[in-house]
Amino acid sequence: MPPAAPRPRLLGLRDWSADRWSYRGELYEIVETPPVAMSPVLCDGAKLPDSWWEDLQQALDQIALVRTDRQAVREEYIRRRVPEFTGFPLGDIAWTTAHGDLHWANLTGPALTLMDWEGWDTAPVGYDVANLYLHSLPVPDVAERVRKEFAHVLGTPAGLVGELTASTEILQAATRVPFYAALADRVRQHVGRLVALR
Template identity: 75%
Template sequence: MVPRPRLLGLCDWSADGWDYRAEHYEFVTTPPVAKSPVLHDHAELPDTWWQDLHQALARIALVRTDRQAVREQYIRRRLPEFTGVTPGEIIWTTAHGDLHWANLTSASLTLLDWKGWGTAPLGYDAANLYLHSLPVPDIAERIRKEFAHVLDTPAGRIGELTACTEILQAAARVPFYAELADGVRHHLSRLKNSRSGSAPSGR
């Protein structure tokens, strides 16, 4: 099973032409790895934590759903605008959709905040976690090594470019994305210049 809070109940309703859903999850006492989505300090995470993260993302990817974490229309319109890259074929998978350090607990792994899960380009979750780790190079490097089998592929490159695009687009209105923007642009430059389409080391 995916380590996530247990859903205790939900309520759907419609008003003024909009559909709404409220979900009630159990309270998680284990603290997140960081209070901010962006990692600023080294995190001591055991090998078992990384193994659990691998298993969780692999299991999420197998879930069949009509939910969308990222829309194809967005990718094809915004990637060229923010990265200069025109995407070709997109390999889709199911993703958590908001994988960053405030949504992952330390010690024993739990994935929090499930409101945005759905289909996304391959590598999207791993890329998001990598980009939110750029201020801590050793953790960023660990993520690239752990998920090289996804990120260092042409399909995973589209997922990474999508994550870069979202951060750069939101940088003007979201403070923690603004602080990431320069690092993302620097990484994006290296990513685009890599011959194989695989991203370079986080160092």
């Protein structure tokens, strides 16, 4: 990852196998700055400086330039589950490299660090910022700020697939994850707005 993606420094790693499973342990430096929220879903306002939003934009732009064959979200999952949960038929999918788990508990503030990197891979364009937006829905002014800062992605035809994919994952997880169950109605309403615009 490029230096423009602020993240904890990797101090060491170890790979091993046991009982036909492969494992990897990674040791990172301690991050002193607290996360923006203790839960992935934002429940209170986030007072973040304009520079934080600029740093996040720059970090995601730099991550998108990294080449990888890994996948954060498999295409077969997207093509099967997105129409099932949203009723929206999919055409082409534009791919980019993504953090893969971008939500408020994985971002620090007021100084930005992106944490929790085991899921970085390719994902549909807009997937990262769609996740951040959806996890912001309980705080409308922050959700609106996310849409404003990333308007060049959210609301575009390419970014629509990322939004629908992130929405599908939350809706599918709502039956087993309490904070997603609490978020599900807002996500359904958002999906309804997205589909109505198309």
